[in-house]
Amino acid sequence: MPPRPRHALRAGEPVIRQVLETGPGPPPHTTPATHRIFRQHRGSRSRVLYADHDPMVVAHLNAFGGGDGVRSVVADLCRPAQTLLPASGRTMDANTWEPVYRLRGWLDENAGGQTERERCLLRVLKIGEEYGEVAEAVHGVMGANPRKGESHTWDDVHKELCDVIVTSMVALATCTPDAAKVLDDRLRHLVDRALPTGEDAR
Known part of the structure; x- marks a missing residue:
């Protein structure tokens, strides 16, 4: 050079x-x-x-x-x-995505003999597991389980929601090399659809 x-x-x-x-x-x-x-x-x-x-x-x-x-x-x-x-x-900057790619790299290093397709599928399924923990936390806040009572707080719900978001970002980064762009484009599309401007807003 x-x-x-x-x-x-x-x-x-x-x-x-x-x-x-x-x-x-x-x-x-x-x-x-x-x-x-x-x-x-x-x-x-x-x-x-x-x-x-x-x-x-x-x-x-x-x-x-x-x-x-x-x-x-x-x-x-x-x-x-x-x-x-x-x-x-x-919507997202590199400071947000850097730890996500580090997590993906750590998971890749410890994926054993999993194929690329298997890694994608398992990390997508992991989102469902994390959602279940959000639901459990909400039940705990509401005291919906008589045996457990009010076992969680809204802070617990917030943390579990963050886990869902991060797990989804890791799954997206596993499924596509353009994860940041895909999420940015999708978020802008959803915002534009929900909050149209100009003639579309009339």
């Missing part, structure tokens, strides 16, 4: 404060990262956003770090408007 260009900042030159690098790939080990170059030569307050369509690359970039003002997001160059949305406008 050829060395990245270096440029010393001269008096009177405009200072670049925000940088977007698309398709960065895994963190570089033999050449300086973009954020280091800009902070060294363009000022310590430069903000850098790395955008890559591969969630595993983004998870690696986030683990690699970079400090304040450096972020990595899953983004598709065919959808530039979505890439440039502020973090609050995105």
